[in-house]
Amino acid sequence: MKFKNFVTSPRLENNAFLALMITVSLAFAWILQPFFGAVFWGAVIAIIFMPVHAWLLRRWKQRRTLAALVTLLLIVLIVVLPLSLLTGMLVKEGAALYQRLQSGETDFARYFQQVVAVLPTGLHDLLEHFGLTDFKELQARITEAIGRGSQAIASQVYSVGQNALDLVVSFFVMLYLAFFLLRDGMGLSRRLRVAVPLDPEHRHHLSAKFITVIRATVKGNVLVAATQGALGGMAFWYLGIQGALLWAVIMGFLSLLPAIGAALIWLPVAIYFLVTGATWQGVALIAYGVLVIGLVDNVLRPILVGKDTKMPDYLVLISTIGGMAIFGINGFVIGPVIAAMFMAVWDLFATAREEALAEQVAPDAGKAEPPAP
Structure with missing residues (x-):
């Protein structure tokens, strides 16, 4: 009798439908892979x-x-x-x-x-x-x-x-x-x-965060990379370095890594100039790299990426590097998105917990002890 109740219960139907939905979703993701x-x-x-x-x-x-x-x-x-x-x-x-x-x-x-x-x-x-x-x-x-x-x-x-x-x-x-x-x-x-089985307010907050982070990350990182690559390429062209366009693109690509980027290219070239007697070229390239190319990364990236995503610079750096290490070039978007969603979900959880605790404390505070006879 109990078995008949189990096989006809709504709970079994709900679980079976949930398992079917997860299975077909994973199969669909596998097809798109x-x-x-x-x-x-x-x-x-x-x-x-x-x-x-x-x-x-x-x-x-x-x-x-x-x-x-x-x-x-x-x-x-x-x-x-x-x-x-x-x-x-x-x-x-x-x-x-x-x-x-x-x-x-x-x-x-x-x-x-x-x-x-x-x-x-x-x-x-x-x-x-x-x-x-x-x-x-x-x-x-x-x-x-x-x-x-x-x-x-x-x-x-x-x-x-x-x-x-x-x-x-x-x-x-x-x-x-x-x-x-x-x-x-x-x-x-x-x-x-x-x-999505979430509270409407939470759904709206998370979807808005997701879209904001993608737009800020792509536009911000691409603009910073293009700017740093162009500035570095112009410096190399002015100094007569062969393949300036190629080095500009490499610097732009490396600029996707916050705080590291283009210096991996222009700094060794500047050191070569210094030790081989081309002092003014070396000094000029270092000054230009630090004050102009580096300033783009230090000023423009936090404004374009960190301001819209409301993420600290160190988290943007770590999530970008980690994302690129796992997902390749796609990771410079996926990494910050995962980090931003992580922060948003935990912020929602902390806010909901604080509100629940405050509601529990309020009724208890309103109960006054009866006066002593």
Whole structure:
């Protein structure tokens, strides 16, 4: 009898439905896994350009499809085309650098030898102790490293060629998804908020936090990286350093790491200038790197990223580095989003607990003891 009650109970039906919902959700995520990057950036692009789409909707009397198409065209013009042109220029710069390395015009062993030759005796002895002053051996190591790097680059290029169809498919999946998220995003967002079993106030707070962090992180980090890369590239071009565009892009990419970034490139170059007698170039590059390039990171990033996300700088740094270590380039968005949601959830929990404790204390305080007879 009890078994019959159990198999017909609403609790079993609810648990079975919950298990089914979790199972199909995980299966759906598994299906999307090969296109994770395309789906992720399609959603990010839709979130960032949603205000533009909303503005167009107001002007064109809710013509959602037309507004979404125009917004997508703006995305292609503002984001896709400049990135494509920059990629083409980078391929050209990288090929030129590879040819200079092969011909010996660019010889890092010679640069290293010039630096070591002017080092103080104590530091020279320390390098000699570790076997770092044997230039023939160093030349062999560098040549071997360049060979391995060249093979790796060649294999990557071959892999890209072999997987060109996958890249094209992923690219169009991203744009296709962005279009439909722009057109139908508001309705889908409302549907998801209703489906989440949380208090409406909490749902609104968490969804607003999620969108704010994504917009602030992408716009802030990309703007800071582009600014630092451009400033560093202009400095390298002015100082006559070959491959300024390539180094600018590398500095911009490294600038995604807060407080570290571009200095990994311009500081060794400045040190090389100093130890090889180009004193004014070295001093100027250090001053420019600290006062101009570094100032962008120290001033602009907290304003664009930390202010909107209401996250301390150290948490932005740690979550960005951790996110990139786990998720690759996508991690510079995913890391801060997870950190911000962590803070928001625990803040909601602490606030609710404080309110509950205050409600418990209030009735007890209102109960006065009866007067003694």
